[in-house]
Amino acid sequence: MNPEEQAEDFRKKFHALADEVRTTITGQDVIVEDVLTAIFAGGHVLLEGVPGLGKTVLVRSLAAALDLRFQRIQFTPDLMPADLLGTNILVEEAGKHPRFEFSPGPVFCNLLLGDEINRATPKTQSALLEAMQESAVTIAGKTRRLEAPFFVLATQNPLEMEGTYVLPEAQLDRFFFKLRVPYPRREAFEEILKRTTGEAPAAPRKVFDGHEISSMQQIVRSVAVPQTILSRAAELVMATHPETPGADAQMGRYVRYGASPRGGQAILLAAKVRALLNGRLHVASEDLLASATPALRHRILLTFEAHTDSIDTDSLILTACRACAERWGTRMPDGTPA
């Protein structure tokens, strides 16, 4: 297939998958699209929202629509790394010498749902670092590869802080997107009530398998990026750094550490997915701006002054995006002038 046909095929499959997931999730179209964007970009997603908004259902539906090995872990304070990764157990068989045999943990799957990930201790949370970055785990000195594709979709509740452990920056940085799941609108709310109080909805049908996902990820990485757009992506990330010359004054006041290079990678890959979805074979500035908030919001470390002034990362990213859009002479993703 030529690039145009591949892009068209990608778009069709993406929308088909999104439509299938939406058969069970209502009123979260943007979240569904962002989750799929992260998956096709090869990244992990942290879903943050109050209980009952369908975070877990979303991931379950996704797992059902994809022909992937799915595992769910309920993170609790007493969860140990071995519960996550697996361990060597002693096997005794009659007539044979006892031997150790590796019993893989739930991490050995394609789609891992880490429910309420912030309830586990930092020790257990850290067990996922290698898996998320390298798609591999090392147990008893032996490194074992995880089957591709591998995704972690974790959830956390922003309200209940008691008995939770804030994810360390290194862990947060490994998430491609951090998505804030909002309350559904009234119409969507009514639809949820209707669906969930009547007959059980049919499970999503499988749209495609892991091999197909890998090929779609390849298509995403093939999308062309003009040099100017590449520079703008770097400029956007640098705009969150307080030490960058010409950065907005708010950055110097409220940001302790700006976004990492992983933030730039996430922006660019997500922008590629958006470009394909918008029928383009190249990345545009508006794709960068649209991807900035979910890609950077968990990668910016705020100062104490920001907390006292109730400044969150989203508003700072919006400020940086507006400044960049003005310099580039482009519109913001919502259509408003910079």
Added chain:
Amino acid sequence: MNARMRLRAEMRCRMRVAFRSVWTVLPMSLGVCFAAIAGFWFWPEAARWVGPVFLAVAAVVAGTGLCVFLRKPLVADVAAEIDRSLGLPDCALAAFELKTRGGMWEQAAGRAASAAFAGKNLPPEPALRRGALVASAAWTVILLAGIAGLPGMRSLPPDETQPPPPTAADLAAVEILAQQLQNARDPRNPDPYRAAALALAQLPEKPAQEDIFIAISRAEQALQAGSAALAASPGEGLITELEEALEDARDELSVSGLAPETAQQLADLARQLDQSGFKALAMPLGELAASRSAARAEEAFQALQSAIEASMAASAARSGMEQARLKVTATRDALGKSQSPGSDSSDDGESGRAGSGAGRGSQTASGAKTLNTENLVTADIQGTRTETGGALNFSLRGSPGEGRPSAPVRPLELVDGRLSGTVITAEELPLAYRGIVLRYFQALRNPEP
């Protein structure tokens, strides 16, 4: 992308850059400098402050337009402008940057991006920028027309743009002044008087007011230089000491001449005079100190007396030269004052600065453009006039001499090649500049009625 589309996008880039960047500062600065110079040199009589302001505005706008035109936008700027104008998501940018790459996806992206804006035209320019462009072009034309017309402004009828020419009375006053300076020659230092007189005589065929001012300034300068040279002459204090020493020596003079102590004192004094450059006194004094008889001493006394009188005459010459300079200054002020329409003696405050001499109160009360030169004529310059015959006579060029005090009329003669005509030598440059400044401020001082 067609060439027309690209050209229009380039123009938009240029406009955007020019109207919000430092490019506007450069032409603005250049424009102000240019306008100040142009107004100063070419247009003082006609427009005064309006001219420079007008030129400054024109130069700023024209310079901005020039910088806009010269600024070469980058390809990325042009592409971004096309995308911005057509509302495309960086399609032109992608087409520009990806079409030269070798990858299959890059080439496909470049093709697809080109197709997005192919066949489309940029929307019309915003009215503001179009208006600015037109204004820039218009001001450029006006500026060029103004510069082209400046030389012509000078040749307009004198009654419209230039101050009135000097009257016959003014010329007569200058001639009389020159004659007085000529007659006030001093054999000891005749050059300043002669140079001043010649400066006043160096007038063109039909002298304009500024020509007279320049000539008077030259005369002033010559007299001032001569007076300063005389003042710098050493020995004035020594003369007093010398006179006292001579008086003592004469009292002690005996048949055998001066006493050895007195002779030694006189010799020391002679050495001092010699070192001070007063050689005319030092030599006879040395002879007096060396005299061994009353007769020789008496001869030396006589020679010394003559030398002392000559020195005193030099001092008188200096004061006379200074007085002559004051008179020249007063004449200049009186001439400037007489050219002010409606002026009378009540506003004589500034121009009467040097009016302690003959020029004071010489203004015409009626406001006519003439100069009352009576005082100037009657108050002669006090100099040490030791030579009467063979004076250097002259007449002003183009002035037939009718109705003037009788003066010998002979063609102008040059003296030692100095002040030789209208060619300005290096030494005269300060005077020339001063004349230009005088001309400019004179024009400001005398607005058109």
